[in-house]
Amino acid sequence: MGHAAKGADLPLNRILAGDCIEAMNALPAGSVDLIFADPPYNLQLRADLHRPDNSRVDAVDDAWDRFANFSTYDEFTRAWLSAARRLLKPNGAIWVIGSYHNIFRLGAELQNQGYWILNDVVWRKSNPMPNFRGKRLTNAHETLIWASREEGARYTFNYEALKALNDGVQMRSDWVLPICTGHERLKNADGDKAHPTQKPESLLHRVLVATTNPGDVVLDPFFGTGTTGAVAKMLGRDFIGIERETAYREVAEKRLSRVRRYDKSGLEVTRAKRAEPRVPFGTLVERGMLRPGEVLVSQSGKTAKVRADGTLVSADHTGSIHQVGAALEGAPSCNGWTYWTFRKDGEHVPIDVLRQQIRAEMR
Amino acid sequence: MGHAAKGADLPLNRILAGDCIEAMNALPAGSVDLIFADPPYNLQLRADLHRPDNSRVDAVDDAWDRFANFSTYDEFTRAWLSAARRLLKPNGAIWVIGSYHNIFRLGAELQNQGYWILNDVVWRKSNPMPNFRGKRLTNAHETLIWASREEGARYTFNYEALKALNDGVQMRSDWVLPICTGHERLKNADGDKAHPTQKPESLLHRVLVATTNPGDVVLDPFFGTGTTGAVAKMLGRDFIGIERETAYREVAEKRLSRVRRYDKSGLEVTRAKRAEPRVPFGTLVERGMLRPGEVLVSQSGKTAKVRADGTLVSADHTGSIHQVGAALEGAPSCNGWTYWTFRKDGEHVPIDVLRQQIRAEMR
DNA sequence: GCCAATGGTGAATCATCCA
DNA sequence: TTGGATGATTCACCATTGG
Numbered sequence: 001m002g003h004a005a006k007g008a009d010l011p012l013n014r015i016l017a018g019d020c021i022e023a024m025n026a027l028p029a030g031s032v033d034l035i036f037a038d039p040p041y042n043l044q045l046r047a048d049l050h051r052p053d054n055s056r057v058d059a060v061d062d063a064w065d066r067f068a069n070f071s072t073y074d075e076f077t078r079a080w081l082s083a084a085r086r087l088l089k090p091n092g093a094i095w096v097i098g099s100y101h102n103i104f105r106l107g108a109e110l111q112n113q114g115y116w117i118l119n120d121v122v123w124r125k126s127n128p129m130p131n132f133r134g135k136r137l138t139n140a141h142e143t144l145i146w147a148s149r150e151e152g153a154r155y156t157f158n159y160e161a162l163k164a165l166n167d168g169v170q171m172r173s174d175w176v177l178p179i180c181t182g183h184e185r186l187k188n189a190d191g192d193k194a195h196p197t198q199k200p201e202s203l204l205h206r207v208l209v210a211t212t213n214p215g216d217v218v219l220d221p222f223f224g225t226g227t228t229g230a231v232a233k234m235l236g237r238d239f240i241g242i243e244r245e246t247a248y249r250e251v252a253e254k255r256l257s258r259v260r261r262y263d264k265s266g267l268e269v270t271r272a273k274r275a276e277p278r279v280p281f282g283t284l285v286e287r288g289m290l291r292p293g294e295v296l297v298s299q300s301g302k303t304a305k306v307r308a309d310g311t312l313v314s315a316d317h318t319g320s321i322h323q324v325g326a327a328l329e330g331a332p333s334c335n336g337w338t339y340w341t342f343r344k345d346g347e348h349v350p351i352d353v354l355r356q357q358i359r360a361e362m363r
Numbered sequence: 364m365g366h367a368a369k370g371a372d373l374p375l376n377r378i379l380a381g382d383c384i385e386a387m388n389a390l391p392a393g394s395v396d397l398i399f400a401d402p403p404y405n406l407q408l409r410a411d412l413h414r415p416d417n418s419r420v421d422a423v424d425d426a427w428d429r430f431a432n433f434s435t436y437d438e439f440t441r442a443w444l445s446a447a448r449r450l451l452k453p454n455g456a457i458w459v460i461g462s463y464h465n466i467f468r469l470g471a472e473l474q475n476q477g478y479w480i481l482n483d484v485v486w487r488k489s490n491p492m493p494n495f496r497g498k499r500l501t502n503a504h505e506t507l508i509w510a511s512r513e514e515g516a517r518y519t520f521n522y523e524a525l526k527a528l529n530d531g532v533q534m535r536s537d538w539v540l541p542i543c544t545g546h547e548r549l550k551n552a553d554g555d556k557a558h559p560t561q562k563p564e565s566l567l568h569r570v571l572v573a574t575t576n577p578g579d580v581v582l583d584p585f586f587g588t589g590t591t592g593a594v595a596k597m598l599g600r601d602f603i604g605i606e607r608e609t610a611y612r613e614v615a616e617k618r619l620s621r622v623r624r625y626d627k628s629g630l631e632v633t634r635a636k637r638a639e640p641r642v643p644f645g646t647l648v649e650r651g652m653l654r655p656g657e658v659l660v661s662q663s664g665k666t667a668k669v670r671a672d673g674t675l676v677s678a679d680h681t682g683s684i685h686q687v688g689a690a691l692e693g694a695p696s697c698n699g700w701t702y703w704t705f706r707k708d709g710e711h712v713p714i715d716v717l718r719q720q721i722r723a724e725m726r
Numbered sequence: 727g728c729c730a731a732t733g734g735t736g737a738a739t740c741a742t743c744c745a
Numbered sequence: 746t747t748g749g750a751t752g753a754t755t756c757a758c759c760a761t762t763g764g
Contacts, residue, residue, distance in 0.1 A: 044739040051735090052754040054694040060737050070474060099737060100483035100508070104470025111433060111467065119500045120463040122485045124537050125736090130755040131533060133740035134522040134635070137482045137573075138756080140535035142737075143506075145463070159497040170494060172503035174487050174537070179736060182759055197737050210500075282528030286540070286565040288547070292598075292629025308572055308598060308625065309524035309632040318633075320531060361541060362489050480739075514739080522754095532756070636753065637742080643751095685751060698752050 010217065013233070015241040015249050015256075020221035023242045024083035032087045032240070033156070033216035035094040036207060036228045038199060039080065040065040041102045042073045051132055060196045064245070073102065077109050080221060085113055087219060088149045093118070093156065095207055096145050097199070103143045115147040118155065122174040123203060127181070146211065155211070162210050171210070177202045186225050186251055194251045195225040204231035212237055226252030230259045277362055279355045281321050281336065282310025289354045296321075296340040297348060302328045304340070312340075321351070373580065376596070378604040378612050378619075383584035386605045387446035395450045395603070396519070396579035398457040399570060399591045401562060402443065404464045433468070440465075440472045443584060448476060450582060451512045456481070456519065458570055460507045460562070470508050478510040481518065485537040486566060490544070509574065518574070524632035525573050534573070540565045549588050549614055557614045558588040567594035575600050577630050589615030596622045599630045640725060642718045644684050644699070645673025652717045659684075659703040660711055665691045667703070675703075684714070 009028050016023045043065055049057040067073040084094060094115065096106050110117065121144040128140040148155040162171035177200055184201060186194040204227050212218060214236040220228035223241030225248050232239040233256060243249045284290045285306060292308040304312040304324050311319055317327040321336025337355060341348035372391050379386045447457060457478065459469050473480065484507040491503040511518040525534035540563055547564060549557040567590050575581060577599040583591035586604030588611050595602035596619060606612045647653045648669060655671040667675040667687050674682060680690040684699025692702075700718060704711035 041737055042739090043737060046739065048695075049738065049740060050695060050754090053733095054692070054696065055734080057738070057740095058735075065737085099739095100470070100480050101737085101739065103483075104467045104474065104508075107463070107467025108471045117463050119502065120466075120506070121500065122487070122504055122537065124485070124487070125757095127736080127757040128535070129736045129738075130757090131738080131740065132754055134533070134754055135520060135740045136738090137484065137509075137525070138533050138535040139482065139738065141485055141537050143483070145467075146500075157498060162500070170497075170501045172491070172501045174485065174504050178758080181736070181757095185736090193736090278530070280528060280530035282530070283565075286528065286568040288564060288568075291625060293626030294629070305626075305628055307629050307631055307633075308568075309521070309527040310530075311527045311633055313628065313631075320527070362539075517742085535756095641743090641751080683750075696752075698754090700752075 010238075011240060012217065012238045013229075013240075013256075015223055015226070015229070015243055015252055017243070017246070017249060019244060020242045021079050021083050024080070024087055024219075024221060027087055027240070029086050030089050031217065032219045033089055033092050034208075034212050034218045035084050035088065035092070036204065036218060036220050037080075037084065037094065037096045038197070038220075038222050038224065039077070039096065039098070039102070039106070040067070040222075041099050041197075042067050043099075043101055049132060057129075057132070058193075058196075062196060070105065074105055074109065077102075077105060078113075081106075081109055081113055081115075084219075084221060085115065085149060090149060091154045091156070093146065093148045093153075093211055095211070096147075097123070097142055099139070099142050103145070107145050110145060110147050114150050116149075116151040116153065117145060117147045118157075119146045119173050120144065121146060124174055124176045126176055126178045128179065144207075156213060156216075158210055158213075162206075165206065165209065175203070175206060177206075180227075186255065188251075195248060198225055199227045201227055201231050204228055205235070208232060208235050208237060223252060224248050226255050229256055233259045234262050236261055277359060279358050280310065281351075283358060284351065284354050285310050287358070289357075290342060290351070294342065296342055296351065298325065298328065298339050299341070300329070304328075373601075374603060375580065375601045376592075376603075376619075378586055378589070378592070378606055378615055380606065380609070380612060382607060383605045384442050384446050387443070387450055387582075387584060390450055390603070392449050393452050394580065395582045396452055396455050397571075397575050397581045398447050398451065398455070399567070399581060399583050400443075400447065400457065400459045401560070401583075401585050401587065402440070402459065402461070402465070402469070403585070404462065436465070437468055437472065440468055441476075444469075444472055444476055444478075447582075447584060448478065448512060453512060454517045454519070456509065456511045456516075456574055458507055458509050458574070460486070460505055462502070462505050466506045466508070473508060473510050477513050479512075479514040479516065481509045481511055481520075482536050483508050487537055487539045489539055489541045491542065507570075519576060519579075521573055521576075521632055521634075523635050525569075527633045528569065528572065538566070538569060540569075543590075549618065551614075558611060561588055562590045564590055564594050567591055568598070571595060571598050571600060572632065586615060587611050589618050592619055593622045597625050599624055599627070639722055642721050643673065644714075646721060647714065647717050648673050650721070652720075653705060653714070657705065659705055659714065661688065661691065661702055662704070663692070667691075 043060050045061055098106050123142045125140050131138050180198045180200040188194050217238045218232045219240045221242045223243035229239040229241050290306050292306055294306045295303050297303050304314040312321055312324040314324050317324045321340055322334050325334035325336045325339040337352040338350055340351050461469050486505045488503050491501055494501045543561045543563040551557050580601045581595045582603045584605045586606040592602040592604050653669050655669055657669045659667050667677040675684055675687040677687055680687045684703055685697050688697035688699045688702040700715040701713055703714050
């Protein structure tokens with residue numbers, strides 16, 4: 001690792017001001033173990049968006065996220081990825097994060113430059129912002145790409161640590177983590193969010209535990225309010241941050257001064273117990289366990305037909321298995337899972353049996 | 364939709380033999396509602412990155428080599444995506460699916476050609492193959508991209524149906540579905556799997572319910588063993604398949620001959636309110652359901668008087684139910700139908716109830 | 727002090743019809 | 746083609762307030 005030389009040459013645990021490409025070019029080649037990069041996404045906003053209650057969505061419209069066209073964005077991507085690659089040690093690796101607006105361009109350029117993709121990882125947000133106009137799917141994830149400097153490199157991967165983080169089974173390429181809210185979300189003096197796109201520390205925690213060792217040097221060329229630095233410090237890694245905006249640097253400096261490195265025992269994480277996973281009734285239809293047009297029969301002899309979208313139709317009612325059951329019984333509510341049965345081998349079997357099958361597969 | 368012309372010009376519900384680009388170029392422009400494409404990952408490309416003796420290629424040659432090979436794949440991608448775009452109706456859409464080997468190149472080229480990305484969707488596999496060597500994360504997902512032909516197009520999205528499929532909450536961009544196994548997995552006579560990457564029918568079910576209507580034409584240029592065609596047929600959509608390999612076509616033909624369309628009542632799906640006929644507010648006054656001079660009260664306690672022409676007057680504003688509501692609330696817009704109430708038997712009832720009465724009479 | 731009700735908010739390429 | 750009017754549309758979580 002060359003710890004003595006490292007300290008002499010590198011501005012460790014500091015935030016460098018200025019353009020990330022210039023700043024990277026001023027650092028010595030082959031000096032960094034890991035790069036985590038959260039570049040501008042190039043969101044292409046069209047107009048204001050309002051919630052159904054008429055409040056305005058505070059969207060990302062900052063100057064730093066605006067590019068004239070794809071070609072300009074690609075040029076920027078090419079330049080910073082190339083500067084980043086020069087800084088990596090031969091066995092170093094990079095993470096980039098993005099959304100569908102930019103991630104395909106990032107991934108293609110990584111490949112073009114000779115980076116070797118190891119995994120793409122999906123950050124599944126447990127609490128994403130909904131789609132307010134009902135025109136698309138809820139944008140509920142972001143994509144990360146993990147790549148080594150080149151094919152055949154001996155990158156760092158702490159397989160056992162991640163397996164432990166995942167209750168003893170292999171960590172998968174989809175990570176369910178909440179977005180950054182509450183006390184963790186940094187605020188300005190006026191109470192507004194300090195940065196529009198602050199990432200949760202849990203995400204960086206997993207990235208750094210997975211792909212670095214204590215003492216490694218982690219570079220973040222789009223440092224923002226310093227989540228990468230904060231988690232690196234907690235985990236006993238060294239960091240180098242680069243950030244152009246003075247306001248973000250100031251917030252990050254303050255944040256970092258308050259961060260304390262964990263002692264070894266502090267690395268334990270408390271894990272919430274998982275409830276039984278929710279299984280929508282529609283899943284049974286999609287998976288062919290029930291066919292659209294098939295007739296369900298209730299315990300009391302009422303019938304209804306299944307539709308392709310997982311709703312039921314009886315003579316007078318349309319809706320979910322629960323709604324139609326309740327309507328037919330004149331009851332305020334009804335558990336459709338136990339109320340409805342389907343025919344199997346001449347027998348009436350509660351549809352809940354099918355739900356249990358799916359849950360069993362998910363374990 | 365032009366069903367007569369459609370049948371005359373298009374080889375509906377058939378599998379075309381041959382190269383997909385040539386086959387697509389032989390079809391009439393603007394004739395297809397949806398394209399679902401599962402293109403090859405280009406194994407050629409990966410093989411080329413190693414020398415036959417498994418030696419590592421040197422850095423300079425490596426970069427050139429890689430560029431040349433990605434370039435070949437990109438050229439292929441460019442050609443078929445362009446042929447596909449020509450076939451789409453103006454309001455048509457496309458789905459592509461891939462893994463990190465090719466999805467970034469697909470996504471970037473979609474954007475380059477002017478397709479407009481609507482969502483990227485993660486197919487989260489509930490039962491992926493584990494990573495045996497413990498060198499990476501378990502590759503537990505694939506990525507789909509859903510894009511319209513161009514920005515501003517009026518693509519099909521059955522929002523309410525997908526919400527129903529998901530137990531009443533809007534569908535997210537991450538879909539948990541099992542891989543294709545068991546009896547659904549097609550086998551050759553020798554018991555081997557008939558196709559290496561057969562997709563589950565549940566995935567196509569969700570795609571087609573979400574973004575097509577019964578009677579739409581769905582094209583799959585990499586038809587394989589025909590999952591797209593099978594689900595399209597079940598759901599009452601027409602399909603066109605293109606497949607180069609004779610063996611796959613034969614399996615697909617046999618499979619399709621056994622598929623039955625679902626009963627028509629099962630194919631109906633929950634519709635958006637927008638599809639309901641428009642009822643002008645003035646109709647309520649004309650019909651005597653509300654009297655000129657009658658006072659409406661908002662949810663927030665504001666009042667306004669009904670006039671004979673179906674406008675409202677408050678202390679400071681005159682206009683439609685929506686305009687006066689928006690003005691009184693200082694909001695950019697307001698749905699007057701749910702905002703205003705009238706007195707009935709001493710209760711405040713939303714005026715939307717009266718609209719529903721009229722709509723019921725229209726059915 | 728605890729629980730319920732209310733309000734705010736998060737990387738967003740977020741409408742359609744008719745004159 | 747453009748502009749104005751209509752009117753459809755949200756999930757999970759956290760913080761605050763009220764009882």
